[in-house]
Amino acid sequence: MRGVTNTNYIIRYLVLLLLGMMTQASQAQQHTLTIQVVDSTLIPVGHATIRINKREMLVDSSGTYTAGFSRGNYRIYITAVGHNPAVQEIFLRSDSNLRFILHPRESLLTSVFVSAYSNVRRNQMSAQRLSITQIKKLPVILGEIDPLKTITLLPGVKNGGEASAGLYIRGGGPDQNLVLLDGIPVYNPNHLLGFFSIFNGDAIRNIEVIKGGIPAEFGGRLSSVIDVNSREGDKDSFHLSGGIGLISSRLAVEGPLSKGKSSYLISARRTYIDQVAKLVAKDSLGDNGYYFYDVNAKLDFQLNKKNALAFTFYLGKDDFSFVDDDEDGPDRRFNAIWGNTILGLTWKQQLSYKLRQELSVVRNDFDLDSRMIYGTTTYIYASGLTDYAAKNDWVYTANRWLKAKAGWQYTWHNFRPGAGSSTAGLQDFKSNIEDRHAHEAAAYVSADLNITPAINLVAGLRYSYFNQVGPTSFVVYDADGSPTGETEQYGKGQSIGSYHYPEPRFSLLYKLSPQSSIKLSYTRTVQYLHLATTSAATFPGDLWVPSGRKIKPAQAEQVAAGYACDWHDGAWELNVEAYYKTMSNQIEFKPGARLLLNQNLEGEMVFGKGTAYGLEVFFQKKTGRLTGWIGYTLSRTERTFPDLNKGKTFPYRYDRTHDASLVLNYKLSRKWDIASVFVYGTGNALTMPTGRFAYSLGFNRNERTPIFTNINQYEQVNDYRMPAYHRFDLAFTFTPRPDSKKRFKSSWNFGVYNAYNRYNPYFIYIDVDEDLQTIKGKKVFLFPIVPSVTWNFKF
Amino acid sequence: MKTVLLKRKWMWLAVCLAAVGCERDFEIDLNDGQPQLIVEAYINNEMPLYNYVVLSRSKDFYESGLQNVAVTGAMVTITEGMRMPDNTYQWDGATTVQMKEGRLQQLNNSSLPGFYFDQRLATDSINALMGKPGKSYKLDIEADGKKYSAITELLIPVAIDSLTLGNYYLDKNEDTVYRKARITVHYKDPDTIGNTQLYYWRHWENRNSFGWGALGTNRYTPGTDDLINGQYVDLTLSNGFVIGDTVNYFMSSVERKVYNFWDSFNKARSNGGPFATPVSLQSTISGENVVGCFSGFSLSGKTISIK
Numbered sequence A: 001m002r003g004v005t006n007t008n009y010i011i012r013y014l015v016l017l018l019l020g021m022m023t024q025a026s027q028a029q030q031h032t033l034t035i036q037v038v039d040s041t042l043i044p045v046g047h048a049t050i051r052i053n054k055r056e057m058l059v060d061s062s063g064t065y066t067a068g069f070s071r072g073n074y075r076i077y078i079t080a081v082g083h084n085p086a087v088q089e090i091f092l093r094s095d096s097n098l099r100f101i102l103h104p105r106e107s108l109l110t111s112v113f114v115s116a117y118s119n120v121r122r123n124q125m126s127a128q129r130l131s132i133t134q135i136k137k138l139p140v141i142l143g144e145i146d147p148l149k150t151i152t153l154l155p156g157v158k159n160g161g162e163a164s165a166g167l168y169i170r171g172g173g174p175d176q177n178l179v180l181l182d183g184i185p186v187y188n189p190n191h192l193l194g195f196f197s198i199f200n201g202d203a204i205r206n207i208e209v210i211k212g213g214i215p216a217e218f219g220g221r222l223s224s225v226i227d228v229n230s231r232e233g234d235k236d237s238f239h240l241s242g243g244i245g246l247i248s249s250r251l252a253v254e255g256p257l258s259k260g261k262s263s264y265l266i267s268a269r270r271t272y273i274d275q276v277a278k279l280v281a282k283d284s285l286g287d288n289g290y291y292f293y294d295v296n297a298k299l300d301f302q303l304n305k306k307n308a309l310a311f312t313f314y315l316g317k318d319d320f321s322f323v324d325d326d327e328d329g330p331d332r333r334f335n336a337i338w339g340n341t342i343l344g345l346t347w348k349q350q351l352s353y354k355l356r357q358e359l360s361v362v363r364n365d366f367d368l369d370s371r372m373i374y375g376t377t378t379y380i381y382a383s384g385l386t387d388y389a390a391k392n393d394w395v396y397t398a399n400r401w402l403k404a405k406a407g408w409q410y411t412w413h414n415f416r417p418g419a420g421s422s423t424a425g426l427q428d429f430k431s432n433i434e435d436r437h438a439h440e441a442a443a444y445v446s447a448d449l450n451i452t453p454a455i456n457l458v459a460g461l462r463y464s465y466f467n468q469v470g471p472t473s474f475v476v477y478d479a480d481g482s483p484t485g486e487t488e489q490y491g492k493g494q495s496i497g498s499y500h501y502p503e504p505r506f507s508l509l510y511k512l513s514p515q516s517s518i519k520l521s522y523t524r525t526v527q528y529l530h531l532a533t534t535s536a537a538t539f540p541g542d543l544w545v546p547s548g549r550k551i552k553p554a555q556a557e558q559v560a561a562g563y564a565c566d567w568h569d570g571a572w573e574l575n576v577e578a579y580y581k582t583m584s585n586q587i588e589f590k591p592g593a594r595l596l597l598n599q600n601l602e603g604e605m606v607f608g609k610g611t612a613y614g615l616e617v618f619f620q621k622k623t624g625r626l627t628g629w630i631g632y633t634l635s636r637t638e639r640t641f642p643d644l645n646k647g648k649t650f651p652y653r654y655d656r657t658h659d660a661s662l663v664l665n666y667k668l669s670r671k672w673d674i675a676s677v678f679v680y681g682t683g684n685a686l687t688m689p690t691g692r693f694a695y696s697l698g699f700n701r702n703e704r705t706p707i708f709t710n711i712n713q714y715e716q717v718n719d720y721r722m723p724a725y726h727r728f729d730l731a732f733t734f735t736p737r738p739d740s741k742k743r744f745k746s747s748w749n750f751g752v753y754n755a756y757n758r759y760n761p762y763f764i765y766i767d768v769d770e771d772l773q774t775i776k777g778k779k780v781f782l783f784p785i786v787p788s789v790t791w792n793f794k795f
Numbered sequence B: 001m002k003t004v005l006l007k008r009k010w011m012w013l014a015v016c017l018a019a020v021g022c023e024r025d026f027e028i029d030l031n032d033g034q035p036q037l038i039v040e041a042y043i044n045n046e047m048p049l050y051n052y053v054v055l056s057r058s059k060d061f062y063e064s065g066l067q068n069v070a071v072t073g074a075m076v077t078i079t080e081g082m083r084m085p086d087n088t089y090q091w092d093g094a095t096t097v098q099m100k101e102g103r104l105q106q107l108n109n110s111s112l113p114g115f116y117f118d119q120r121l122a123t124d125s126i127n128a129l130m131g132k133p134g135k136s137y138k139l140d141i142e143a144d145g146k147k148y149s150a151i152t153e154l155l156i157p158v159a160i161d162s163l164t165l166g167n168y169y170l171d172k173n174e175d176t177v178y179r180k181a182r183i184t185v186h187y188k189d190p191d192t193i194g195n196t197q198l199y200y201w202r203h204w205e206n207r208n209s210f211g212w213g214a215l216g217t218n219r220y221t222p223g224t225d226d227l228i229n230g231q232y233v234d235l236t237l238s239n240g241f242v243i244g245d246t247v248n249y250f251m252s253s254v255e256r257k258v259y260n261f262w263d264s265f266n267k268a269r270s271n272g273g274p275f276a277t278p279v280s281l282q283s284t285i286s287g288e289n290v291v292g293c294f295s296g297f298s299l300s301g302k303t304i305s306i307k
Helices: A002-025 A134-138 A145-151 A273-280 B004-021 B254-268
Strands: A033-040 A049-052 A055-060 A064-069 A072-079 A085-094 A096-104 A127-131 A157-159 A167-169 A177-181 A202-212 A224-230 A239-244 A246-259 A264-269 A289-304 A305-326 A334-352 A355-374 A377-399 A403-423 A429-432 A436-454 A453-468 A472-477 A483-490 A497-511 A516-527 A528-530 A543-546 A554-567 A570-590 A605-621 A626-640 A658-667 A673-679 A691-702 A706-713 A725-736 A745-753 A763-769 A773-780 A786-794 B022-025 B037-044 B052-059 B075-083 B088-091 B097-100 B115-118 B136-143 B144-152 B162-172 B177-188 B196-202 B232-236 B246-254 B290-305
Touching: A033 A072, A055 A064, A064 A377, A072 A096, A085 A096, A085 A246, A127 A134, A127 A145, A134 A202, A145 A157, A145 A167, A145 A202, A145 A224, A145 A658, A145 A673, A167 A224, A167 B177, A202 A377, A273 A289, A403 A497, A403 A543, A429 B232, A483 A543, A673 B037, A691 B052, A786 B290, B037 B136, B037 B144, B052 B075, B052 B136, B136 B290, B144 B290, B162 B290, B177 B246, B246 B254
Parallel strands: A033 A096, A177 A224, B037 B290
Antiparallel strands: A033 A064, A049 A055, A049 A072, A072 A085, A127 A202, A157 A167, A202 A224, A239 A246, A239 A786, A246 A264, A264 A289, A289 A305, A305 A334, A334 A355, A355 A377, A377 A403, A403 A429, A403 A436, A436 A453, A453 A497, A472 A483, A497 A516, A516 A554, A528 A543, A554 A570, A570 A605, A605 A626, A626 A658, A658 A673, A673 A725, A691 A706, A725 A745, A745 A786, A763 A773, A773 B022, B037 B052, B052 B115, B075 B088, B075 B097, B075 B136, B097 B115, B136 B144, B162 B177, B177 B232, B196 B246, B246 B290
16 A cells, blocks of 8 residues: 555654654653642633743643653742633652642623633644533523534534434534544434434533544544543542433532542433423324433542543433324334443553553443334334443643654454344345454554644644454345345454554644634544434434445545634633535435335445535634624535445535524623524525326326326435524523531523524425325424423532 | 345335324426336236237326336337257247237237237137247347337246145224235246246236236245255245135246346336345347336246135
C-alpha cells in the first residue's frame, strides 16, 4: 500500500522529534507539581488556564495539570470563564499536589453559562462542550433533560427532524458518531425510537462533540466523537437528589465510600408514559404499554496519590407491548424488550510528573428480544451484539514544548444478527443467520508541539486494523436474490475480510493575538462497522454489520479551517469554521429491503460515496445576566450511488442548507431564570412520487366495477423538500429559597415546547383513497404546544 | 410479505406515540415524471380466460381518476418456446398467438378497453392459449410505435397434497358476525432450493369477479423456500374463510423474477408512514419507459368446503 510507505516517513520523523525533545527535557533536577482545578462542589473544571510565573498552560479535561519544575518560587494564577480567578504563591522544594477551588461567579454576578474554557487557546477545533448545568437550564420536550438533544443546538450538529434519534454531523450518517460514555462506545444511545437518549441528566457531568480535527486517540467512526462523561459522586458527604416530571421520575444517591478518597453515585429513572397515557385515553390504549428505565452507577477510588480506579455501569431497558385481541379479526400481539448493558473499569496512574497512563477494560452489550403474533403467524426475533474491549492510553509531558500521547485499543466484537423464527400456523421458518465475530484494533501516537509561543501543532497517526473471522457460514445468493443452495463455511479464526489503514490527523493553531487564533485541521477516519437501517427513525431492530467480504470499511477525509476570537476576558466568543469532507463506501439499502432475518442482507445493500461541505458560525456570550449563543450553518451534503438515482448525485436526506439556533438564558432575579430556544432548519430532502398507475386489475362482473391497486411511480431521489422546521421553546426555573442554608434544596422547572404551536411535520404522505376516489396530501405532526413541569430536589 | 409486517410492528409503537400528534391536510407539490407503459400480463396452465395482457399508461400524480388509462390498439403477441441448457431460447413461430381487445361472452360481453385476450376464447375456447409447464413464453408488444418484450417460464407445478381447516375465530364487524376458519396447505417442497410460490383463492366475495387482481391473496405469507428448502410444508395463512363457503385454492409456482416483482408490488402497495421508503416495482419487461410483469403461473389447485 502506497499510503503505508508515506506514513512510515511520518512515523520516523515523529520518533526522531520525540527522542530529541525527551533528551533535552530530562536534564535539570525537577519536582513534580500537580495542580487540580475544581469548582466549589469539587467537580473538576476542565480546560482552565494556568499561568505559572509567565508560562501559560491549559489544564486537561479532567481539571488536572502536571509538570516538572525546578526548585524555586512560583506564582500560580488560575482563570476559567465564569469563575473567580485563584492565585497562590508557593516555594517548590519537593513533589507537590495542589488543589485550587474556583468559585463560580454566579454568587457575585448572575448566571454562569457556557463552558469554562477558551476556544481561542485550545488546539482542538470543531469541538464544543456543554456542561450539565447549562443543559439543565434549557427548555426540553416534556421536561426530559437530554444531552444528545441539546447538542443539536450547536452548529454542524443536526437532528433528523422532530423526535428523530439520529445525529447528522457535518453530513455524516447517524452511525458515524462515536458516542462514548466514560470512554465506552454506546451502540444504541436512544430510548423509544429516539425520543429520549439514554443519558440521564443526573448522572452526567458534561458532553463534548468533536466534529473535525478528531484526535488520534479516537477512531472507529467517520464523522464525530460525542464524549459523554458521567459525574463522580461527592467524596465528602451524602446527597439524595431527584426529580418528578410529567413522564418520568429520577432519583440519585451519592456519597463517600471512604471520606475524601472514594465515592459512589447511583442514579436511576423510569418513565411512566404508559400510565399517563392510560389516564388520558384508557379505551384506545387497552393493554398496550411502553416504559423504559435506566440505572447509572459510578464508583471512584483514589487508591493513593498516584493510582485511582473508576468503575462505570449502565443498564437500560425499553419494554414495549401491544395487544389487540378484540374479536374483530385476527389477534395482534407484540412485545419487545431491548437495551444496553455497559460495564467498564479504568485504572488511572500517574507514574511521574511527566508520565501518566489509563488502562480500561470494558464489556458492552446491546440486546433485543421481540415476539409478535398476527393471527396464525408468530415471529420471534432476537438480535444484538457484545463487545469485550481493552484500551490503554499514555500521556508524556516532556516539557512545555512537547506533550506526547500513545496508546492502543482492542475490541472483540460478537454480532448476533438475528436469531429468529417465524411460524405460519404449523409451519416453522427458522432463519440460520450465524453469529459474526471480528477483531478490531488500533494503535496511535501523537505529539502536541508548541513550535513557537504562537504556533501549536498536534500531529497524530492512528493505525487501525479489522478482521472479521469465523466460525460462521454464509448462505450464497445469486444476483436475482435467489439462494444457490451453497453455503460458505469459515472455520474458527479463519479470516473472512481483513483490513488495515493509517489514519493521519493534524491540527494547527496559530495565535494571531492573545484574543484570536486561526486553526487548520486534517482528519482521516475509517469505520469498520455499519448500521443497517432503512428508515428515518432508529429501531431497536437495526443491525450493526461488520465489514467483510462484500462490505468494505467506510473512509472519510476532512479538512477544516477556522477562526476563533474572544473579548471581554473571554465573556464573548466567536468561532467561524469551514469544512470539506469526502466519504467512501457509504451504504444504502435497496428500496423496500428487508433487514430482519435476512440471510442475504449484503444483497440488499448498495454502495456509494458522499461529499459534505459547509460553513459554521458560533457566537456566544458566556457570562452576565444574559448568556447564550447563536449558531448558524450553511451546508450541503450529497451522495452518489451507481445503483441509485441512475448514478446521478442526489442530496442526502438530511442535507440542510440553512440551520440556525438561538439559545438565550436570562436571570430575571435570584429566584427566576428564563431560557429560550429558537431553531430553524431547511426541510429534509425526500423522494416523492412523480406519477401513479393502477395495477393488479380485476373486474366485478355483477356491479361492473373495476378492481385495482394504486402504485406510485418514483424517479429522482430526494428531490422534494419538506417545509422548513422551526420552533420556539421557553423554560422558567424557579428556585424558591436560593439563599437557604438548609441542606434541602429544591427547584421547579416550567417549560413550554413549541410555544407558537407550529405544526412541524413528523412525516408527510399522499393519501390515495380508492373508494372515495380522492388524492390528498397529508402531514402528521407530533407535538403541538406542549407544556411541562418538573420538580427537582437535592439534600 | 414478512418485511411489511415486521416493519409495521414498529410502526404501531410510533402510532401509539403519535397519539398526541395530529394530522392535517397539506399541499404537496410534485414534479411530473415520464409517462410509463404499464404491462400486466399472465400465462397459466389451468384457466384459459386468465391468460391475458392489460396495457395502460401511468399518469401525473394529481391527475383526476384513479382507474387505469387503457392503451388500446396495440399489437400484442405471445409465442411459446423452450429454454436451452445454455439459457438461450428457441421460439416456435407457429405457436404465436395474437392477443386482441374484444368482448367475451364469459365476461358478460363487457367492454374492457386495454385488455387483450386470445380471441379463440369467444369461438373455440378449448384451443385457446394455455400455458404448458416446462415451456417458456415470450410476450411482444408494439404500442404507439415502440416495442417492448418479456419472457417468462412456466415451472413444473408443486402439487398440493391436501388442504385442512383450523384456527377458527369470530370475525365481528359493525353489523355482521362471521365464524371463520383458516386454511392450512400441505405440500412437499422440492429438494432444489429457490422455489417460490404465490397463493390465490376464489371464494364467495369474488366468485363473480374476473381477473387476477380480483382473486384473494395473502401479501404476508413467505413465498420462498429460502428457510424451508426440501421440507414437508404445512402452511397456514392468516386469512379467514366463512363457514359454509366453498373455496377454490391455488398455489402458483413462479420464477424468482416473477416472485420478486410481486414481492415489490406488495411492498409498494403498503407504502406510507414515517418509516416508509419509496419502493419501485421490479419490472420484468424490457423497453423504454415501461413497468410491469409477465407472470407465468404454474397452478396447482384444490377445492375445499369450509365447515
